[in-house]
Amino acid sequence: MALLVCAAAAPAEPPRIRVGSKSFTESYILAEMVAQIVDETGEARAERRLGLGGTGIVYGALASGDIDIYPEYTGTIAQAILKEPTLASVQAMRTRLGARGLTLGVALGFDNTYALAVRRDAAARLGLRTIGDLARHPGLRAAFDPGFLDRGDGWPGLQRQYGLRFAEVRAMEHALTYPALVSGRVDVIDVFSTDGQLARLDLALLTDDRRFFPDYSAVLLARRSLAERFPRTWAALQGRLGGRIDNATMARLNALADLERRSFAEAAATFLGRSSAETARRPARELATLTLEHVWLVAVSLTAAVLLGLPLGILAARRRRLAQAELMGVGVIQTIPALALLSFMIPLFGIGQLPALVALSLYALLPIVRTTHAAISSLDPRLVEMTTVLGLRGWRRLAWVELPLASVTIMAGIKTAAVLTVGTATLAAFIGGGGYGTLIVTGLALNDVGTILTGAIPAAVMALVIHAAFEALDRVVVPRALRAAPSASN
Amino acid sequence: MIALRHVTKRFGGRVALDDVSLAVEPGATHVLLGSSGAGKSTVLRLILGLLRPDAGEVRVEPTAPMGYVVQEGALYPHLSAGRNVVLPARAANWSAERQAARLDALAALVGLEPELMARYPHQLSGGQRQRVSLMRALMLDPPVLLLDEPLGALDPITRASLQAQLGRVFGELHKAVILVTHDVREAFVFGSVITLLSHGRVVQQGTLADLAQRPADPFVTEFLSAQAPPPEMARELRL
Numbered sequence A: 001m002a003l004l005v006c007a008a009a010a011p012a013e014p015p016r017i018r019v020g021s022k023s024f025t026e027s028y029i030l031a032e033m034v035a036q037i038v039d040e041t042g043e044a045r046a047e048r049r050l051g052l053g054g055t056g057i058v059y060g061a062l063a064s065g066d067i068d069i070y071p072e073y074t075g076t077i078a079q080a081i082l083k084e085p086t087l088a089s090v091q092a093m094r095t096r097l098g099a100r101g102l103t104l105g106v107a108l109g110f111d112n113t114y115a116l117a118v119r120r121d122a123a124a125r126l127g128l129r130t131i132g133d134l135a136r137h138p139g140l141r142a143a144f145d146p147g148f149l150d151r152g153d154g155w156p157g158l159q160r161q162y163g164l165r166f167a168e169v170r171a172m173e174h175a176l177t178y179p180a181l182v183s184g185r186v187d188v189i190d191v192f193s194t195d196g197q198l199a200r201l202d203l204a205l206l207t208d209d210r211r212f213f214p215d216y217s218a219v220l221l222a223r224r225s226l227a228e229r230f231p232r233t234w235a236a237l238q239g240r241l242g243g244r245i246d247n248a249t250m251a252r253l254n255a256l257a258d259l260e261r262r263s264f265a266e267a268a269a270t271f272l273g274r275s276s277a278e279t280a281r282r283p284a285r286e287l288a289t290l291t292l293e294h295v296w297l298v299a300v301s302l303t304a305a306v307l308l309g310l311p312l313g314i315l316a317a318r319r320r321r322l323a324q325a326e327l328m329g330v331g332v333i334q335t336i337p338a339l340a341l342l343s344f345m346i347p348l349f350g351i352g353q354l355p356a357l358v359a360l361s362l363y364a365l366l367p368i369v370r371t372t373h374a375a376i377s378s379l380d381p382r383l384v385e386m387t388t389v390l391g392l393r394g395w396r397r398l399a400w401v402e403l404p405l406a407s408v409t410i411m412a413g414i415k416t417a418a419v420l421t422v423g424t425a426t427l428a429a430f431i432g433g434g435g436y437g438t439l440i441v442t443g444l445a446l447n448d449v450g451t452i453l454t455g456a457i458p459a460a461v462m463a464l465v466i467h468a469a470f471e472a473l474d475r476v477v478v479p480r481a482l483r484a485a486p487s488a489s490n
Numbered sequence B: 001m002i003a004l005r006h007v008t009k010r011f012g013g014r015v016a017l018d019d020v021s022l023a024v025e026p027g028a029t030h031v032l033l034g035s036s037g038a039g040k041s042t043v044l045r046l047i048l049g050l051l052r053p054d055a056g057e058v059r060v061e062p063t064a065p066m067g068y069v070v071q072e073g074a075l076y077p078h079l080s081a082g083r084n085v086v087l088p089a090r091a092a093n094w095s096a097e098r099q100a101a102r103l104d105a106l107a108a109l110v111g112l113e114p115e116l117m118a119r120y121p122h123q124l125s126g127g128q129r130q131r132v133s134l135m136r137a138l139m140l141d142p143p144v145l146l147l148d149e150p151l152g153a154l155d156p157i158t159r160a161s162l163q164a165q166l167g168r169v170f171g172e173l174h175k176a177v178i179l180v181t182h183d184v185r186e187a188f189v190f191g192s193v194i195t196l197l198s199h200g201r202v203v204q205q206g207t208l209a210d211l212a213q214r215p216a217d218p219f220v221t222e223f224l225s226a227q228a229p230p231p232e233m234a235r236e237l238r239l
Helices: A002-009 A025-041 A055-063 A074-081 A090-098 A120-126 A131-136 A146-150 A155-162 A174-182 A224-229 A231-241 A247-258 A264-272 A287-318 A320-335 A338-349 A353-377 A381-389 A394-431 A437-446 A449-477 B040-047 B081-091 B096-110 B114-118 B126-138 B156-173 B184-190 B208-213 B218-226 B231-237
Strands: A016-020 A045-049 A069-073 A102-104 A114-119 A141-144 A168-171 A188-192 A203-206 A218-223 B002-011 B014-024 B029-033 B055-060 B066-070 B144-148 B176-181 B193-198 B201-206
Touching (some): A016 A025, A025 A069, A025 A218, A025 A231, A055 A338, A055 A394, A069 A074, A090 A102, A114 A174, A120 A203, A287 A320, A287 A449, A338 A353, A353 A394, A394 B081, B002 B040, B014 B193, B029 B040, B040 B055, B040 B144, B126 B144, B156 B184, B193 B218, B208 B218
Parallel strands (some): A141 A188, B029 B176, B029 B193
Antiparallel strands (some): A102 A218
């Protein structure tokens, strides 16, 4: 962390423009275009902070000044960001955003609106042509992206508008809805009209005959300071991208990444008319780098959780009243969904490793506090009472008797926390925290199981390695006689 | 030097001790005799300061550390026998040399091989564990020694041999000893003064001969005769 701060403070550093994106293919490609144009123009160096989850996270990062620019959609800006669903013109949005220190570029040219998709054979069999046709088939099963499921211009509004009822509506990560639809597990999914998958998977898009879905024209959403400090860059972005990308072009670029397994950078370069040799200068981050990042995330957050959790657990064991409130507190943290907790961190700590470390530490707290409390408060009362008679007080009672006796249980709690943290740390990628999650997020965006596994398998291996490491650590921490699990001890 | 005056102790609604008075002088061995639940252990824990009386007064003079041995020893399973024994000396910041010298002397006193000090409690026999526990209680050479059914969990043969040994050790030490037992034979072996407790009340105080020959209450005779006395005890007490 100190290194990062030093690096940021070094005066010789060229100015940077931090480019963000959401974690789906189109957003990655557009952000790559922006980054490549920034580098080409030469006013500043592009720093990629890609795959920052959904609107909440990436917009949060922009609002807090952790990124300078990212691709967004007018419909999302009106509905989710400004919360003025009736706002239609880009100019009106630009005015409203100006009050927040933000600005909008000109529209890029394509409209990536929501659409509902069904399998082509099912469409033929059930006579489905428009969204309205779905109302006649209440037995269908739907899977929607959580964002679509919640927003007013998504499922709730659509359901009212068309009077739709399904047998089952479940929330599912967008990339996973395609395989679910193709395999017949669900019948209806929400898609984006520029999805590269649509052509390959032989899906039918249902016509929005009542014009429910608002306009989702792609635009660049930026901090005003970017446009002011780097006018040539801002102008280049408008000139090269504004009005230049139509629906067909975007769908083709998406397919390039999703279906032809080209990198986001390559897809972007193809559009910008650059050779892929030029873009090859930035090799995909090595597995070794991601492993180091992941180990760092786990090690630092676990250490913090132990340093905080042990005293909290001991305190809870000493003060019965406090214990209730304390255990409830750490329990509540655990019930916050990981992504929500991560997004809460952005206003406080921005994006990157720091908020991820804080969130992971909070998550690891519960097993550590709970087992420490349970282990110490369930010690044999005769053994604890004897400490008073023998004149052991304060830290000596703790260090010589209570902690050694409780060590087996406490270590089990820390072990649990460690293995959980390895898994949870994959979510850090959603707020730019790095680690194996980077591959998983990218793989999800590409619907590429291979890429997902290159992140998921090392994470699983690391969980096993860490478990083994803690078994070894037991030999150091737990007193020898307690490891033998004596049955005849007093 | 140890005196309870009209002490009452309740746990929730249950009266554990009801107006109990007793006094113990240095060099004397005092036996608290009674069935389980009579309140014997509560007396020890009041003297140790682990409990406070609800009424009455507990006086301990001088306020020096006290030795305490409980049934099954309460040795710390993560520490070797030797580390268990020196624990109070470590807490009192004794030098390592002084600890080691005292450890050797105590092992000799209770008749344990020095090699046993490296073993963990679960590697010792029940009798060895109780002797280690006694060593730990004696580590700081306390003027008062409190023993709560110290031999209660031992088999009869070990128990008999340890009784004899303890009797000899107490004789050498000249400490105030309070021993809690439900065993009339043990009271006979150790007790110069016996306090018979029942349901938290003192039924009678005196020598075993007093209790046998001039029972204050039919319960005294009932309690003594419930446990068949060995022949030499019956002979001496003319039962």
